[in-house]
Amino acid sequence: MKQIYLSVFLWSSLFVFSFSGQVFAQDVLPRGSALPSVSLNPVDILSKKNNPKIDVSAELFNASSFAEKNLFSQAKAYFDQGNGEIAGSSLETFLLDYSASSLLPDVYILLSEIYRSKGETNRASELLKTFVDLFPEEPRISAVQLRLSIFYFDSGRLKEIVALWDDVSDDAPNKHRVFGHLIRTYGARKKNLEALHVLMKKRAMHSKFVTPIVVEEEIIQLVRERLNTRDLLSLVKSFGGMFPADEAMMRLMVLYDAKGDYYHEEQMVLQFILEFPRHRSLAQTRQRLAQIKHKIKTSRYLLALILPLSGPLVSFGNKALFGAELAVQLFKEELPGASVGLVVRNAEEDPSRLRMTLESWLDEYHPIAVVGPLLSKEVNRVAAVLEKKDMALITPGATSRRLFSLGNTVFRNAVTNRFLCNAIAEYAVLELEVERIAVLFPDEQLGRRWVDCFSEGIEKLGGEVVLTEGYPLDDTDFSKTILRLKKADLAQDGFVEEIEAEDGTVEELYTPGFEAIFLPADAVRAGLIIPQLLFHEFNTVGILGTNSWKSEEFLKLTGSYADGVVFADGFFKESTDPVIETFVTRYRARFNEEPDIFAAQTYDATRLILAAMRRGALTSAKVKTAIAETVDFPGASGFIYEVLEGEFIKEPFFIQVDQGKFSQ
Incomplete structure (x- = not known):
C-alpha cells in the first residue's frame, strides 16, 4: 500500500498531473492539498487522544472513474482548508451518487475523520463500523479497527470492542x-x-x-482480590x-x-463437590462441612430460619435471611460476646422429606425459636411439629387468614x-376526615373482597361507601366505567352547575x-385509571390505593396526575425514622443491595426474639410467652x-406521591 501525497497547481478548470508515478484529476484545487492520514507513534497507540495513521489506497484511487476522483479530491481539499462542512x-453526495465505487473504503475513512474533527464521534464511529462490515478483507482493516x-x-x-476483534x-x-488496554480500563x-x-x-x-x-494467574488474582459476592455468583453460573x-x-x-453465613457456605461446598469431583482442593473442601456444623453449634443459643432458598422465591428468601443475619450482627455489637447464632433450613426441600426430617433437625440444633417460612402452606406444614415442642414460630410473610396454631405457636x-x-x-376517615367514599374496583373475587373489607372498615369509623363500580379485568380504557x-353519582348527591x-x-x-x-387496582390499571378520572372531572376528590x-x-404511567394519591404499606425504606434508617443503611453496607419488606419483617422478627x-427468656417456652x-x-x-x-398490631406506613416521587 503506497501513501499518496497530492500537489495541486491552480492552472485551469481541469488539470491533469502526475506524482510518484500516479495520475490524478482535480477540479481547481488549492496548492498543497494532500490525502488524509494521521501519524501516530505505534508503540503507545491507545494512550493518546489521536487516531492511527490510515493511508489512502493508490490502487483504489487509480481504479476509480474520473468523476469519482474529482469529487473525492475536492472533498479532501476542502477538509485540508478547514472547511469540514x-x-x-x-x-x-459521493455515497449517494457512487454507491459501487472502488473509492468507498477511502470515502468512509475520510468522512469519519471529518466527523471526528467536528466532535461528532458517534457518527465517525458508525462510518468506521460500516467500513469493517463492508470491507472485512480490505488491507487496512486492522488500522480501521484500531x-x-x-x-x-x-x-x-467497551462491550463493542471485544465483538469488533x-x-x-x-x-x-x-x-x-x-485487549490489554480494555482489561486495564475495566479495572x-x-x-x-x-x-x-x-x-x-x-x-x-x-x-x-x-x-x-x-493469564490464569491474573484471573485467579482478580477472583480472590477484586470480585464481590454478586460477581462471584455470576461466574459460578456462567x-x-x-x-x-x-x-x-x-x-x-x-x-x-x-460473615457467618454458614448456610450459603455449606451449599457452596456441596455444589463444589458435585461439580469438581477430581479437583486438587476437594479433600480440603470436604473438611469444611464438619467445620461448618461445629461453628454453628458453638453458639449457645440458636435461632432457626426456615426460608425459600431455592426455587422461584429464592430472591425473597435471601433477603429475609440477610435481614435475620443483620439483626444478629447488631445484637452482638450491642452485647459483645453474646453466644447467639443462626441455623438455616431451605423451605423448598421436598415436602415429603420436610416433615420427616424437621423434627430431627430441631433435635440436633435445639433452636430457641423459629423465623419463617414465608408462605402460609409451609407454615401450616411445620407448625404442628413446633407446637409439640412448645416452640414459637414467627412468619415474616404468610398472609392466609387461617394459619394453624395462630396465637399459640x-x-x-x-x-x-x-x-x-x-x-x-x-386514613380516609381519621386523617382526611372524609365521610362519603366511592370505590372503583376490578370485578373479580379479590376485587370484591377489597370492597367488602374497605366498606366494613369505613362504616366502623362512621363513614359511608356511597358508590361502588366494577370493571372487567381485561379493560384498558376505563372511560365507560x-x-x-359519574352518572350514578349525579343520580344521588353529585351535581352540575353552570x-x-x-x-x-x-x-x-x-x-x-x-x-x-x-382504587384497589394493580399499578398498571391504576396508572391508566387515574389520568382518566381527572379528565372526567374527579379532580376534587382524594384518591386512595394499595401498596x-x-x-x-x-409513576411513569401517571406522571403528574398521581400527585397527592395515598396508599398504605408495611415498609418504606426512605423513611427518616431512626430505626428504619439504621436498618437500611447497615443492610446496604453489608449486602450491597436494597432491602425489601421481607428483609425488614424478618429483621424485626429476629430482633423481637433477641429482645x-x-x-431473660432463655428457653423456648419462655421466648414464646415473651x-x-x-x-x-x-x-x-x-x-x-x-x-x-x-398478630403483630403495627403502625402502617402511609405513602404519598409528591412531584413524581414517593414520600411518607
Missing part, C-alpha cells in the same frame, strides 16, 4: 494491544467481572502473545464445572464464612390485605357527591403496639 457534504476501538474507548462503549487472528498484535472503572471475561477470551487464544498459565468457577466457589466459601409479622384495607380506611360512576366565563360562554362544572375514591402502586411503572432473650407479651416495639417494618391473637 463542505467536505462532509461532498462525501455524503481507530474504531479508540472511538469506543473514548465514548465508553472476535474474528481477527489471535496473532494480530493490535488485538492484544486493544480502573471497577468493572472487574467484565475485565475477567476479557481475560478469559485472552486465555482461550492460540497465540505467541499469550502464555495461558500467566462457568459451572469449569475454571474459573472453582476459584469463584472457593472464594465464596471464604466470604460466607467471614404461630405469630405473624407480615402485611395482609386486611391490614392494608383497615389502614387506608382509617368512570362515566357510569358557570359563565368572562367571554360570556357558559361552562358546566361537575362536583362529585363523595370526597374520596378508593401494589409502589413501583416506578406506576425477649435479653429480658413474644405474646410484646408491647411498644420499634420495628423497621412498623412500630409494633402489641401482639393480639398471634
Whole structure:
C-alpha cells in the first residue's frame, strides 16, 4: 500500500498531473492539498487522544472513474482548508451518487475523520463500523479497527470492542494491544467481572502473545482480590464445572464464612463437590462441612430460619435471611460476646422429606425459636411439629387468614390485605376526615373482597361507601366505567352547575357527591385509571390505593396526575425514622443491595426474639410467652403496639406521591 501525497497547481478548470508515478484529476484545487492520514507513534497507540495513521489506497484511487476522483479530491481539499462542512457534504453526495465505487473504503475513512474533527464521534464511529462490515478483507482493516476501538474507548462503549476483534487472528498484535488496554480500563472503572471475561477470551487464544498459565494467574488474582459476592455468583453460573468457577466457589466459601453465613457456605461446598469431583482442593473442601456444623453449634443459643432458598422465591428468601443475619450482627455489637447464632433450613426441600426430617433437625440444633417460612402452606406444614415442642414460630410473610396454631405457636409479622384495607380506611376517615367514599374496583373475587373489607372498615369509623363500580379485568380504557360512576353519582348527591366565563360562554362544572375514591387496582390499571378520572372531572376528590402502586411503572404511567394519591404499606425504606434508617443503611453496607419488606419483617422478627432473650427468656417456652407479651416495639417494618391473637398490631406506613416521587 503506497501513501499518496497530492500537489495541486491552480492552472485551469481541469488539470491533469502526475506524482510518484500516479495520475490524478482535480477540479481547481488549492496548492498543497494532500490525502488524509494521521501519524501516530505505534508503540503507545491507545494512550493518546489521536487516531492511527490510515493511508489512502493508490490502487483504489487509480481504479476509480474520473468523476469519482474529482469529487473525492475536492472533498479532501476542502477538509485540508478547514472547511469540514463542505467536505462532509461532498462525501455524503459521493455515497449517494457512487454507491459501487472502488473509492468507498477511502470515502468512509475520510468522512469519519471529518466527523471526528467536528466532535461528532458517534457518527465517525458508525462510518468506521460500516467500513469493517463492508470491507472485512480490505488491507487496512486492522488500522480501521484500531481507530474504531479508540472511538469506543473514548465514548465508553467497551462491550463493542471485544465483538469488533472476535474474528481477527489471535496473532494480530493490535488485538492484544486493544485487549490489554480494555482489561486495564475495566479495572480502573471497577468493572472487574467484565475485565475477567476479557481475560478469559485472552486465555482461550492460540497465540505467541499469550502464555495461558500467566493469564490464569491474573484471573485467579482478580477472583480472590477484586470480585464481590454478586460477581462471584455470576461466574459460578456462567462457568459451572469449569475454571474459573472453582476459584469463584472457593472464594465464596471464604466470604460466607467471614460473615457467618454458614448456610450459603455449606451449599457452596456441596455444589463444589458435585461439580469438581477430581479437583486438587476437594479433600480440603470436604473438611469444611464438619467445620461448618461445629461453628454453628458453638453458639449457645440458636435461632432457626426456615426460608425459600431455592426455587422461584429464592430472591425473597435471601433477603429475609440477610435481614435475620443483620439483626444478629447488631445484637452482638450491642452485647459483645453474646453466644447467639443462626441455623438455616431451605423451605423448598421436598415436602415429603420436610416433615420427616424437621423434627430431627430441631433435635440436633435445639433452636430457641423459629423465623419463617414465608408462605402460609409451609407454615401450616411445620407448625404442628413446633407446637409439640412448645416452640414459637414467627412468619415474616404468610398472609392466609387461617394459619394453624395462630396465637399459640404461630405469630405473624407480615402485611395482609386486611391490614392494608383497615389502614387506608382509617386514613380516609381519621386523617382526611372524609365521610362519603366511592370505590372503583376490578370485578373479580379479590376485587370484591377489597370492597367488602374497605366498606366494613369505613362504616366502623362512621363513614359511608356511597358508590361502588366494577370493571372487567381485561379493560384498558376505563372511560365507560368512570362515566357510569359519574352518572350514578349525579343520580344521588353529585351535581352540575353552570358557570359563565368572562367571554360570556357558559361552562358546566361537575362536583362529585363523595370526597374520596378508593382504587384497589394493580399499578398498571391504576396508572391508566387515574389520568382518566381527572379528565372526567374527579379532580376534587382524594384518591386512595394499595401498596401494589409502589413501583416506578406506576409513576411513569401517571406522571403528574398521581400527585397527592395515598396508599398504605408495611415498609418504606426512605423513611427518616431512626430505626428504619439504621436498618437500611447497615443492610446496604453489608449486602450491597436494597432491602425489601421481607428483609425488614424478618429483621424485626429476629430482633423481637433477641429482645425477649435479653429480658431473660432463655428457653423456648419462655421466648414464646415473651413474644405474646410484646408491647411498644420499634420495628423497621412498623412500630409494633402489641401482639393480639398471634398478630403483630403495627403502625402502617402511609405513602404519598409528591412531584413524581414517593414520600411518607
